[in-house]
Amino acid sequence: MQLHVHARATRLNPDRLFGQVAHRLAVAIITGASPAGSLLPNEDDLKDEISVSRTAYREAVKFLSGKGLVEARPKSGTRVAPREAWNLLDPDVLAWHFKADPNEKFIRDLFELRLFVEPSAARLAAQRRSDADLKRIEAAFRGMAENPPYAEPTVNADLAFHEAIFAATRNPPLQCLAPAVCATIQWSLFLKAPDDEFFFTASLIDHERVLDAIVQRDGDLAAARMSGLVIDSLNSTLRLLAGRADPNASKTA
Amino acid sequence: MQLHVHARATRLNPDRLFGQVAHRLAVAIITGASPAGSLLPNEDDLKDEISVSRTAYREAVKFLSGKGLVEARPKSGTRVAPREAWNLLDPDVLAWHFKADPNEKFIRDLFELRLFVEPSAARLAAQRRSDADLKRIEAAFRGMAENPPYAEPTVNADLAFHEAIFAATRNPPLQCLAPAVCATIQWSLFLKAPDDEFFFTASLIDHERVLDAIVQRDGDLAAARMSGLVIDSLNSTLRLLAGRADPNASKTA
DNA sequence: CCCGTTTCTATCGTATGACTTTATCCGGGA
DNA sequence: TCCCGGATAAAGTCATACGATAGAAACGGG
Structure with missing residues (x-):
């Protein structure tokens, strides 16, 4: 797999930390590893899961929420959105599909x-x-x-x-x-x-x-x-x- | 103008502060008030312009960058992207167009x-x-x-x-x-x-x-x-x- | 005088800790 | 049974400090 897709029209900067986090979350979502409705790791707990700051993590989530992949609400947590909400025509979302089967x-x-x-x-x-x-x-x-x-x-x-x-x-x-x-x-x-x-x-x-x-x-x-x-x-x-x-x-x- | 567009498929939560900032920036960009290539206010200076923290502002920018409206780079600053980069089919971007003429x-x-x-x-x-x-x-x-x-x-x-x-x-x-x-x-x-x-x-x-x-x-x-x-x-x-x-x-x- | 190299520095990027706001949950009372 | 209200857990916001990047200016060799 892992076709080298060049950066054509992709908005996410893979050099930056938040970008790597966003990419990682997105791939997990699109492949189905994180099924729709499932909870993303708590913003406080994530220190143990992946070692990035809340800041970087939150910015990644904001990036993904703009594409309809996740939805964050106080008290409930951040959940993977149903597939109907995803913007499947977004260049980044399409690129992430290449990582899936x-x-x-x-x-x-x-x-x-x-x-x-x-x-x-x-x-x-x-x-x-x-x-x-x-x-x-x-x-x-x-x-x-x-x-x-x-x-x-x-x-x-x-x-x-x-x-x-x-x-x-x-x-x-x-x-x-x-x-x-x-x-x-x-x-x-x-x-x-x-x-x-x-x-x-x-x-x-x-x-x-x-x-x-x-x-x-x-x-x-x-x-x-x-x-x-x-x-x-x-x-x-x-x-x-x-x-x-x-x-x-x-x-x- | 100002047609009341209901929230159909819109990803941006207008109740949140970062959402209001994102909305405000987006409308300025789409109406042309902030022309392509222009610099958004410096993250440090914005305290004086609008009174929000860097955090909220940065999350708004991340949200917009996912839709191709802006592009941020160290040292250069955050610039309005050329219109060809915008994702005009994004529900939010379309909704923002309603605010423009x-x-x-x-x-x-x-x-x-x-x-x-x-x-x-x-x-x-x-x-x-x-x-x-x-x-x-x-x-x-x-x-x-x-x-x-x-x-x-x-x-x-x-x-x-x-x-x-x-x-x-x-x-x-x-x-x-x-x-x-x-x-x-x-x-x-x-x-x-x-x-x-x-x-x-x-x-x-x-x-x-x-x-x-x-x-x-x-x-x-x-x-x-x-x-x-x-x-x-x-x-x-x-x-x-x-x-x-x-x-x-x-x-x- | 030109051009590559180095240094400087403005700006975004990341980290941390404290505090605020929201909305769910749950228990107590009518 | 239903409604109300407090406890609480999670995201949201803020302030501050420091790191990393890349544009620009200063520098020096040719």
């Missing part, structure tokens, strides 16, 4: 979201892109094509490609979904065997077709092709997930 | 997002809803129909209607967009003249048609009708915005 349902849900959002984003990008936007998207595509499959620069270029498309929509709220999309892509790339060259080539072609539609400023075409890209990626990811979960069942999905 | 571009962008997401959500809801989900959606619709137009219970029922549809999708990440949708609806309802009965009736019919499609479990129909609902709402809202911004220009839009 790959949850197939969660990945499916994220792909579903991608499928709803990314084609529309591609349409807007095709309609509204500036020349600078296009340069950025093209540069990202070149980064994908000119680096070895599944190497880190290639992955980063893939993420940059999708992020640049969101940026070209000129719709800030919509752009806030870019981290969710990138997290999904990272998951799927992480799952793939590094020697799966067939998929990589197919994916590259998918990307090139999207880029081409954006160059032509053809919104409908861009949307359709982005749909195809996401579906292809979903299918290959599901195949890998099925293989992982149950190596015998190669027929399913 | 109505920004037409922002509302347009949110409607655009609605238009991409809500029809798909309605489709899923129609396909996956349980009987309990349906009951909840129906109850919300009744709440809209049986209360006076634009009264608070009616508005809440409207929000509940859309939220229940998201809940029925069984897709937690997707559900995290419900607050953004609800915020948009609140804005548009807030803008409407309370005597605009024509629009209210039309909107009610739109909602009923969506509900009907979900009852029938017809996904495509639900998506199409939700599309219609959002577009109707967008058009009437844009008309109102145009009227507000420039009362002479009634032809535009």
Whole structure:
């Protein structure tokens, strides 16, 4: 596990002590080690559990409470919030999910979201892109094509490609979904065997077709092709997930 | 301005001191009173500005930094982050936008997002809803129909209607967009003249048609009708915005 | 005169202890 | 049985001190 996720859009400073505490608590919460409703260690007792001051601990809790992960109340204590309260689209929360086991349902849900959002984003990008936007998207595509499959620069270029498309929509709220999309892509790339060259080539072609539609400023075409890209990626990811979960069942999905 | 937004999904406790500080800072940031890149008051100096302890102030900053609004660094100070770093889909951040002036571009962008997401959500809801989900959606619709137009219970029922549809999708990440949708609806309802009965009736019919499609479990129909609902709402809202911004220009839009 | 290095220092980060406020729990009284 | 009120445990707030970081200025060698 432990994919090296670069700091893209993450707000938590891992160098600082409170940041380490927040990270540690968050991972425990998201993996389910600290189930919803469970009590976090008392602010006074924690001296014995982890040796940090109340100050650092409290700041970590404040950070997490802003994302809906925990809820603190006098006398009751600080409790893990129910999952419905979590802000699952928050970049940090998504990053923390990488530390947990790959949850197939969660990945499916994220792909579903991608499928709803990314084609529309591609349409807007095709309609509204500036020349600078296009340069950025093209540069990202070149980064994908000119680096070895599944190497880190290639992955980063893939993420940059999708992020640049969101940026070209000129719709800030919509752009806030870019981290969710990138997290999904990272998951799927992480799952793939590094020697799966067939998929990589197919994916590259998918990307090139999207880029081409954006160059032509053809919104409908861009949307359709982005749909195809996401579906292809979903299918290959599901195949890998099925293989992982149950190596015998190669027929399913 | 100052619409009374109820606490739906908001993580910040306004009873606590740090919460008030966070709220105050956030509003200053979002309205632009504290522009991006500007320095927040020094943690030592603030004793004179607002009379709170460093502790409370720092916890407020931690809360805001988790949402990308500010960024603190030793020696440099704590700065307002650029808008691209803000998590605009965070329920708190959205709520704070209500304190700022109505920004037409922002509302347009949110409607655009609605238009991409809500029809798909309605489709899923129609396909996956349980009987309990349906009951909840129906109850919300009744709440809209049986209360006076634009009264608070009616508005809440409207929000509940859309939220229940998201809940029925069984897709937690997707559900995290419900607050953004609800915020948009609140804005548009807030803008409407309370005597605009024509629009209210039309909107009610739109909602009923969506509900009907979900009852029938017809996904495509639900998506199409939700599309219609959002577009109707967008058009009437844009008309109102145009009227507000420039009362002479009634032809535009 | 330029540029790298060192030192200085402003600011955030962390630690600690005391006190305040809140809300739950529980027991006593109507 | 119900309501009220005190005891109490936990988070919330405050003040103070010290540590750590990184920007900036001073310094010195080339």
